[in-house]
Ligand SMILES: Cc1cc2nc3c(=O)[nH]c(=O)nc-3n(C[C@H](O)[C@H](O)[C@H](O)COP(=O)(O)OP(=O)(O)OC[C@H]3O[C@@H](n4cnc5c(N)ncnc54)[C@H](O)[C@@H]3O)c2cc1C
Ligand SMILES: NC(=O)c1ccc[n+]([C@@H]2O[C@H](COP(=O)([O-])OP(=O)(O)OC[C@H]3O[C@@H](n4cnc5c(N)ncnc54)[C@H](O)[C@@H]3O)[C@@H](O)[C@H]2O)c1
Ligand code: SF4
């Protein structure tokens with residue numbers, strides 16, 4: 001005779017636990033499930049995607065009614081259990097049904113916290129928790145225009161993004177001084193706010209809502225400072241509370257949630273709690289990964305399989321807003337016993353912070369590039385000692401091999417370790433899908449196991465498991481769009497721009513059916529570049545799409561001041577120029593004057609409002625130390641003074657810099673010229689390096705210093721200076737025409753292959769055609785500092801842009 005198992009709560013945690021029990025002990029229980037919602041079990045996480053228009057209600061069903069039938073589960077939907085009689089081991093529901101149990105799982109989840117404000121009961125005030133809320137928002141957006149979301153946490157921002165996609169105007173009201181304070185530090189939060197502001201969200205920070213205004217329907221909110229914001233819809237996303245009402249009525253011990261031990265047992269025998277309603281060692285979790293871990297332990301317990309018990313979870317989160325990559329895990333704040341490694345790249349809008357405590361990775365915050373998220377999270381969970389390797393963890397091993405990454409790291413993982421927290425998919429399950437179901441791409445794995453189907457944060461780790469099992473050659477590459485707004489690749493976008501003669505980003509987004517009409521921080525600057533490259537004459541630079549440094553023509557520093565680097569061609573200056581730089585530095589109280597690695601002079605600590613005056617006083621061209629363009633051409637002294645020199649490296653370098661400065665390229669470009677193979681100018685780690693040899697020059701390409709060091713490949717050997725310039729121009733133009741935006745030449749070369757590049761340049765006719773195109777593009781460039789100083793309209797626009805970018 002089978003024992004009777006009853007589950008109260010047809011949500012993600014409870015049903016996942018039942019799924020595990022069915023796998024471990026398929027014939028042990030007669031199962032009955034009660035759920036208040038009228039639907040079969042669905043993926044609550046994906047409600048944000050449904051609201052944003054990225055998924056359909058049908059896509060989010062986890063188990064259809066058929067599944068319950070196939071597993072002989074009696075399912076009561078739209079039915080709320082309102083009593084548990086633990087002495088008679090019986091539950092009773094609001095439809096009059098009473099069901100006996102031998103074992104009872106309570107998985108009643110959470111309730112959204114509704115601020116107890118006057119007017120909170122008005123029409124148009126809702127939470128965002130279930131399908132019903134989602135449907136209300138979608139219907140409201142058809143009739144009304146203005147939404148206020150109270151709460152700038154994960155849920156509030158995902159709701160706000162969804163409502164923007166439904167063409168509502170959205171204001172996010174947040175009580176704290178920066179967004180997502182429970183997941184982010186202030187730097188990442190400010191970057192996030194900036195990006196979301198560009199996407200069209202309005203923010204009201206440090207605002208405490210006092211009441212909802214309106215007669216029957218909400219017409220706005222009033223704050224304690226007396227100000228008001230109008231709204232036809234008010235969404236409260238200010239946190240959740242474990243749903244413990246039923247347990248409370250049934251003598252089950254509760255604190256914040258239902259108190260459970262390591263085996264998810266409550267104080268009453270044969271009654272267990274799992275999911276958001278449960279409180280384990282004082283913590284009630286609000287994310288699915290820990291709930292699935294709890295469910296796995298409870299399933300083993302109920303299936304009679306040995307388990308060490310649940311030990312608590314470290315959590316990671318990823319904001320599901322298209323075009324914004326935000327990841328946070330573990331302890332991300334600084335304290336006395338922690339130290340952090342940080343990088344911030346204002347050009348690409350990337351911020352990474354890894355917190356180290358007692359020699360271990362304790363937490364991380366990533367913004368703009370979250371590809372390291374799974375790797376860092378795995379390190380936090382494993383607790384491995386990283387003493388002495390802290391920087392490698394942030395920058396990658398760079399070939400030293402002491403920090404495991406990618407396929408090596410997943411190879412070391414145990415089969416039961418979870419790869420996809422959102423869907424509770426272990427490494428073993430993915431390996432099984434690869435071996436038994438012929439899965440060979442991330443998409444195949446998604447279809448077979450659901451791994452990567454929710455927040456998508458585990459995609460890199462799933463790809464690593466694939467590489468680990470199949471080798472890199474066996475993994476099918478799945479086409480990825482240039483950003484979350486489109487599924488089109490770089491080549492498809494550029495082809496479309498050419499074939500349909502699209503000349504503005506707006507046109508591209510419309511015609512190519514971007515999912516977000518205003519784009520995101522990834523696609524806006526990329527489109528601006530592609531359009532300028534394809535249509536140098538027609539396209540008008542969209543300055544608002546550029547990053548702050550490119551808009552201000554100077555590098556913003558961590559204290560908000562700027563750095564100014566004038567052009568010093570080939571690193572050669574004159575006493576007159578040096579005097580002028582010194583006078584300017586004194587006049588503007590420049591706190592630091594520094595010689596850069598690129599052989600020029602950096603004036604650091606300049607106030608934004610001084611920039612145009614300083615440019616005028618310097619009367620030198622911009623050094624473009626801030627742009628995706630040619631930065632410097634480093635030279636050695638060459639044959640002019642050096643006794644080893646075989647060629648005039650200085651003149652060659654100056655000529656190259658003068659010829660190619662101001663050119664817009666996919667990413668920054670650095671060049672160098674050495675006067676003999678001793679290579680004092682380090683030309684073989686540059687994007688383009690020229691090394692003089694007896695009777696000619698060697699041309700090197702695709703090198704890189706910085707975090708990922710790469711030595712150049714030899715492209716060609718040439719005899720004359722004219723040939724050097726011709727090959728440089730042709731190479732740069734080929735890179736401009738085929739590179740992905742933000743892709744340095746080193747990555748580009750590895751992607752397209754040296755042979756392809758050689759083949760594209762070896763025929764003199766092809767080379768000259770490329771040179772002709774680059775010369776045309778160069779003929780249209782102007783020095784930005786001079787242009788701004790001399791044009792009133794631009795000067796005014798600069799002042800206002802500079803003012804807004806500093807906010
Ligand atoms: C919009 C949104 C996006 C989210 N995104 C993410 C994300 O990206 N990543 C992440 O990890 N987490 C995310 N979460 C949180 C995640 O969805 C929850 O942690 C998870 O759903 C909790 O599962 P649960 O089973 O404990 O509770 P629930 O899924 O809430 O299930 C509980 C169920 O029990 C039912 N119930 C309650 N009382 C009774 C009763 N007396 N009788 C019968 N039925 C009852 C409820 O109606 C509900 O259906 C998101 C949540 C929302 C709302
Ligand atoms: N991507 C994800 O992982 C994801 C997405 C959505 C929801 N969730 C989960 O769903 C649950 C609910 O999310 P949430 O964002 O509501 O919870 P939360 O507790 O993480 O955030 C609530 C936010 O509201 C703010 N707040 C509180 N009172 C306020 C007030 N009076 N006015 C303005 N702001 C106020 C808080 O400062 C906080 O930042 C959480 O457990 C969350 O982890 C996760
Ligand atoms: S690279 Fe050769 S020419 Fe240039 S400084 Fe060094 S030794 Fe002299």
Ligand code: FES
Pocket residue numbers: 419420421422423451452453454455456457458459
């Ligand atoms: S971790 Fe979110 S989809 Fe895998």
